Amino acid sequence: xxxxGFSTTPNLVLxxxxxxxRLMLFLLFFVFMLLLLRAFWIQGPGNAFxxxxxxxxxxxxxxxxxxxGKILDRNGQVIATSLEAKSVIAYNDTVPDxxxxxxxxxxxxxxxxxxxxxxxxxxxxxxxxFLKRQVDPVIAQQIKQLEIPGIGLNSExxxxxPEGEAMAHVVGFTNVNDKGQEGMELSRDKDLAAYxxxxxVVIDRLGRVVEEIAIEQLPQNGKDLQLSIDxxxxxxxxxxxxxxxxxxxxxxxxxxxxxxxxxxxxxxxxYPSYNPNDxxxxxxxxxxxxxxxxxxxxxxxIKPLTISIxxxxxxxxxxxxxAIGAKYLVGPKxxxxxxxxxxxxxxxxxxKSSNIGTAKIAMNNLSxxxxxxxxxxxxxxxxxxxxxxxxxxxxxxxxxxWMPTDQARIAFGYGISASLFQVARAYTIFARDxxxxxxxxxxxxxxxxxxxxxxxxxxxxxxxxxxxxxxxxGTAIKAQAEGYRVGGKTGTAxxxxxxxxxxxxxxxFAGIAPIxxxxxxxxxxxxxxxxxxxxxxxxxxxxxxxxxxxxxRALNVAPxxxxxxxxxxxxxxxxxxxxxxQTQHVVLKR
Amino acid sequence: xxxxxxxxxxxxxxxxxSLVAAQQRARRLFIAYERAQIEERxxxxxxxxxxxEQRNLSKSARIxxxxxxxxxxxxxxxxxxLYLKDSQ
Numbered sequence: 001x002x003x004x005g006f007s008t009t010p011n012l013v014l015x016x017x018x019x020x021x022r023l024m025l026f027l028l029f030f031v032f033m034l035l036l037l038r039a040f041w042i043q044g045p046g047n048a049f050x051x052x053x054x055x056x057x058x059x060x061x062x063x064x065x066x067x068x069g070k071i072l073d074r075n076g077q078v079i080a081t082s083l084e085a086k087s088v089i090a091y092n093d094t095v096p097d098x099x100x101x102x103x104x105x106x107x108x109x110x111x112x113x114x115x116x117x118x119x120x121x122x123x124x125x126x127x128x129x130f131l132k133r134q135v136d137p138v139i140a141q142q143i144k145q146l147e148i149p150g151i152g153l154n155s156e157x158x159x160x161x162p163e164g165e166a167m168a169h170v171v172g173f174t175n176v177n178d179k180g181q182e183g184m185e186l187s188r189d190k191d192l193a194a195y196x197x198x199x200x201v202v203i204d205r206l207g208r209v210v211e212e213i214a215i216e217q218l219p220q221n222g223k224d225l226q227l228s229i230d231x232x233x234x235x236x237x238x239x240x241x242x243x244x245x246x247x248x249x250x251x252x253x254x255x256x257x258x259x260x261x262x263x264x265x266x267x268x269x270x271y272p273s274y275n276p277n278d279x280x281x282x283x284x285x286x287x288x289x290x291x292x293x294x295x296x297x298x299x300x301x302i303k304p305l306t307i308s309i310x311x312x313x314x315x316x317x318x319x320x321x322x323a324i325g326a327k328y329l330v331g332p333k334x335x336x337x338x339x340x341x342x343x344x345x346x347x348x349x350x351x352k353s354s355n356i357g358t359a360k361i362a363m364n365n366l367s368x369x370x371x372x373x374x375x376x377x378x379x380x381x382x383x384x385x386x387x388x389x390x391x392x393x394x395x396x397x398x399x400x401x402w403m404p405t406d407q408a409r410i411a412f413g414y415g416i417s418a419s420l421f422q423v424a425r426a427y428t429i430f431a432r433d434x435x436x437x438x439x440x441x442x443x444x445x446x447x448x449x450x451x452x453x454x455x456x457x458x459x460x461x462x463x464x465x466x467x468x469x470x471x472x473x474g475t476a477i478k479a480q481a482e483g484y485r486v487g488g489k490t491g492t493a494x495x496x497x498x499x500x501x502x503x504x505x506x507x508x509f510a511g512i513a514p515i516x517x518x519x520x521x522x523x524x525x526x527x528x529x530x531x532x533x534x535x536x537x538x539x540x541x542x543x544x545x546x547x548x549x550x551x552x553r554a555l556n557v558a559p560x561x562x563x564x565x566x567x568x569x570x571x572x573x574x575x576x577x578x579x580x581x582q583t584q585h586v587v588l589k590r
Numbered sequence: 591x592x593x594x595x596x597x598x599x600x601x602x603x604x605x606x607x608s609l610v611a612a613q614q615r616a617r618r619l620f621i622a623y624e625r626a627q628i629e630e631r632x633x634x635x636x637x638x639x640x641x642x643e644q645r646n647l648s649k650s651a652r653i654x655x656x657x658x659x660x661x662x663x664x665x666x667x668x669x670x671x672l673y674l675k676d677s678q
Contacts, residue, residue, distance in 0.1 A: 162645040235650035483668030
């Protein structure tokens with residue numbers, strides 16, 4: 001047996017081979033090298049990740065707010081503006097359970113919800129919820145003053161339309177994302193839109209901004225847009241149309257007022273309308289901008305255009321006498337008048353709105369091409385270029401396709417279609433001594449020169465004939481406006497139902513005022529008047545009269561009719577001072 | 591260490607301290623500027639709100655209503671109007 005001495009234990013004998021220590025040394029060196037490399041990598045080329053982490057703790061991207069441009073009327077009155085609207089938030093954990101009953105009642109009434117509904121919402125098992133979004137600033141202030149713990153306000157932007165229904169079709173509206181949806185809000189969305197900016201800042205540990213590193217994107221507020229619309233005239237036009245629609249139990253109505261000197265659209269009213277501030281339960285009927293998007297057979301409102309071609313050619317004069325008769329046969333169906341006449345002068349053809357007279361003038365003196373050329377020259381059959389969404393062109397079929405029966409009927413406004421806006425624009429030629437004025441919906445108050453389509457002589461003759469329409473013996477005595485000489489033309493068109501004409505009508509009146517120095521063109525349309533008369537002279541002409549009278553007074557245009565009135569000059573200033581005590585208004589005449 | 595080194599060291603210290611002071615001041619000014627900007631925005635909003643309120647009070651529908659019903663005014667008619675001719 002081998003003895004094992006303590007001092008001679010073989011385990012204690014160091015007999016390590018040299019390569020093992022070398023290997024160890026190398027491995028240690030290698031690992032240290034790896035660590036070094038890693039350290040180098042983190043410090044140098046590969047540090048983006050850690051840098052980003054560091055930045056995230058101390059830097060923030062903040063949005064720089066920008067607001068959508070305002071829309072103003074011609075006098076600088078706001079008709080659309082963006083305001084910071086508050087949303088009411090409830091933090092249900094914080095709202096006390098034993099909230100005073102009167103405070104709940106008050107809050108519920110401010111939010112326009114029932115008390116039980118509010119209590120139910122406050123009991124909901126949610127950390128936070130919107131009680132109401134985009135509340136009125138005044139109401140938000142009142143809610144804040146209630147000082148209920150756990151009821152907070154959050155900032156948002158909301159679009160406000162102070163003129164409401166009267167201006168709805170012109171201005172349109174935006175959606176919750178501040179994008180234009182209708183009207184000018186849609187067509188000029190690019191200019192009105194706001195582009196928020198962005199900046200990078202350093203924050204401290206409490207989240208306060210302590211330094212700005214860079215503005216990465218400058219905020220860009222939307223540009224303000226000034227329209228040619230006059231809120232006052234717009235409102236009175238809207239009101240006049242609205243009350244006529246209600247009075248005659250009509251389906252709808254529209255009116256347009258143009259400034260003949262500057263080509264600006266002063267008013268563009270439609271009824272039924274909607275409140276752009278509250279767009280729940282909107283129907284397509286309410287949204288339709290009938291003045292621009294509805295085309296109709298313009299009926300008798302076309303007669304002045306047709307007859308002025310014959311006047312311009314010299315084929316007829318206002319006093320040319322012609323035989324009318326009870327029927328005029330062109331094609332299979334005879335043309336008739338409401339009242340039969342044996343003889344009429346050309347002026348009387350306009351004054352009494354004779355279909356036979358107009359058709360005879362057209363068939364005897366005009367070619368289809370001449371008529372087509374003239375209608376096209378005054379803008380019928382072409383989309384009006386006023387930058388308004390949905391404006392339509394109407395139809396004037398190519399003259400080569402016209403049969404004689406077509407030509408005769410087109411002469412008095414059947415078989416072609418146009419919007420009320422196009423008719424109003426065409427009438428500017430009579431107001432401007434033969435020039436067709438370019439129209440605009442943006443404010444540009446300087447005089448515009450137009451395109452000549454008629455001689456001044458013909459235009460003035462036609463104005464006189466149109467004035468006769470509103471005088472005794474004419475079809476629209478109700479168009480007379482107190483104090484002003486007016487002229488115009490009625491229209492009553494059978495509405496097309498399917499392929500034929502039904503029993504419903506559209507009543508129109510388009511005219512000019514004051515006749516001695518035309519300043520405005522007004523066109524009115526009432527759709528499907530029921531109960532009583534459906535004639536343009538009875539339904540639309542009174543609306544024209546109201547709009548013309550009030551608009552001209554609003555524009556400070558002096559009366560030109562032989563009305564009982566006083567006109568004083570500089571010398572009689574003494575008389576003025578005494579007289580002005582008795583009279584209520586003194587208007588300067590320029 | 592000679593005198594020149596000491597002077598430079600002192601200068602360095604002064605510079606370093608003033609840098610700290612300057613940075614502190616810059617931050618303060620920046621915070622004040624930030625506050626002013628927030629205030630500006632608030633005032634801007636307030637102005638827009640007041641403009642809207644004024645517009646709401648002066649809109650045609652309200653004026654018509656107040657004039658007709660509260661003040662009992664009537665529309666002008668040419669008979670009761672005196673027209674003056676401008677001297678030019």
